[in-house]
Amino acid sequence: DWAHREFIDTVAVMVPGALEPVATKVFDTVAPWGAGPCSVFGREDRLAAPWAALVNGTIAHVLDFDDNFDPPKAHPSAVLCPAIMALAEQEGHSGAKAIDAYIVGLQILGRIGQGLNPTHRNRGWHATATIGVMGATAACARLMQLDAETCARALSIATSMSSGFMSQFGTEMKPVHAGLAAKGGIMAASLARAGVTAGRETLDGRTGMNRLM
Numbered sequence: 001d002w003a004h005r006e007f008i009d010t011v012a013v014m015v016p017g018a019l020e021p022v023a024t025k026v027f028d029t030v031a032p033w034g035a036g037p038c039s040v041f042g043r044e045d046r047l048a049a050p051w052a053a054l055v056n057g058t059i060a061h062v063l064d065f066d067d068n069f070d071p072p073k074a075h076p077s078a079v080l081c082p083a084i085m086a087l088a089e090q091e092g093h094s095g096a097k098a099i100d101a102y103i104v105g106l107q108i109l110g111r112i113g114q115g116l117n118p119t120h121r122n123r124g125w126h127a128t129a130t131i132g133v134m135g136a137t138a139a140c141a142r143l144m145q146l147d148a149e150t151c152a153r154a155l156s157i158a159t160s161m162s163s164g165f166m167s168q169f170g171t172e173m174k175p176v177h178a179g180l181a182a183k184g185g186i187m188a189a190s191l192a193r194a195g196v197t198a199g200r201e202t203l204d205g206r207t208g209m210n211r212l213m
Helices: 001-018 021-033 049-061 077-089 095-116 132-144 148-159 173-193
Strands: 035-038
Touching: 001 049, 001 077, 001 095, 021 049, 021 173, 035 049, 035 077, 049 077, 049 173, 077 095, 077 132, 077 173, 095 132, 095 148, 132 173, 148 173
Parallel strands: none
Antiparallel strands: none
């Protein structure tokens, strides 16, 4: 019930968010890169899943009325919902599976956030971007029904997409961070499903995410 409410709340902020100037800027940038089956809020044109997630994630975060989550110190639903909705639309999954994927994504997002914070945010990382992509990847991996080993590779791949500085606050790049994290989740899970290899110590190894970030 709670996860279902978060989808409703996120859609509610995306409707007015679609009218913001940055929504048009991001859409116009990615539209020539590939049409697809996925809806974009406020547009008739459809895009490939990663680009739809990028635009919709930006839209979800642009007004800053989206939810917040303490362990990662991030805005989770602005990342999770656009990634899940785009992938579910591409692959024909039900709303129930989308909610299940959201819960898994949120859990992983929270666990990784517990491992990194408060140092991570205090150093100036924008966790909606850096940790958000990890949660989005977990949600997409769940939606794709990947096995355990492939899920682990997906999360490892996602660390290579984990970036975003708080120095962007007050600019249009801040909401774009949410879109990039949503896009990254779809891409990381898809690359893992395709068999791309990745390191086994990217979370807590000597040069892993926990030590570096």
